[in-house]
Amino acid sequence: SQQGEEDPQALSIQEGENATMNCSYKTSINNLQWYRQNSGRGLVHLILIRSNEREKHSGRLRVTLDTSKKSSSLLITASRAADTASYFCATDPTGANSKLTFGKGITLSVRP
Amino acid sequence: DTAVSQTPKYLVTQMGNDKSIKCEQNLGHDTMYWYKQDSKKFLKIMFSYNNKELIINETVPNRFSPKSPDKAHLNLHINSLELGDSAVYFCASSQRTPPEAFFGQGTRLTVV
Numbered sequence: 001s002q003q004g005e006e007d008p009q010a011l012s013i014q015e016g017e018n019a020t021m022n023c024s025y026k027t028s029i030n031n032l033q034w035y036r037q038n039s040g041r042g043l044v045h046l047i048l049i050r051s052n053e054r055e056k057h058s059g060r061l062r063v064t065l066d067t068s069k070k071s072s073s074l075l076i077t078a079s080r081a082a083d084t085a086s087y088f089c090a091t092d093p094t095g096a097n098s099k100l101t102f103g104k105g106i107t108l109s110v111r112p
Numbered sequence: 113d114t115a116v117s118q119t120p121k122y123l124v125t126q127m128g129n130d131k132s133i134k135c136e137q138n139l140g141h142d143t144m145y146w147y148k149q150d151s152k153k154f155l156k157i158m159f160s161y162n163n164k165e166l167i168i169n170e171t172v173p174n175r176f177s178p179k180s181p182d183k184a185h186l187n188l189h190i191n192s193l194e195l196g197d198s199a200v201y202f203c204a205s206s207q208r209t210p211p212e213a214f215f216g217q218g219t220r221l222t223v224v
Binding site for chain 1: 157214
């Protein structure tokens, strides 16, 4: 069954603006991860946040996790045209070894 | 060096045929996965292997048979291909700690 669900499904912004994407999930997790997929390519890992963490930064990326609401957000600051891609959240559920489960993804378009 | 490589990149075949997709990782990871991504970009886990042992089989038809000759390889054999099998198939690998997954470039399977 699908674990993560991202919203919005599609997001279009101007270069330089910030992009915020949300993910909700259903079960307890060990960690939550965000991935990027460029058109026609495989997924690339961006950032991981553990269940005991609330916020994490990596370059222009900021991830938050609220385990009480079972939700996470990914913020990309000062977006660039090269950030245009699909973004997926993935959950690593507790008690389910080796079952990294992905949401449906968000399509981000950054207009130059 | 490519971390996770899968072949072929494109596969066009007729209904009823049998085909295989190969995957190799040179990262020394213990866990390997097969995912199926449909036309709506939904990424669904199919199988997970840990040290050559099957960990997860997500209600995949018996026509799909994974084989792991060693922990660096996880191949996917598909019998009696159907139109609905058309999708992009991704191989991935990870360690348990850290659990970030590394993906191959994908195999676009088209059944005609």
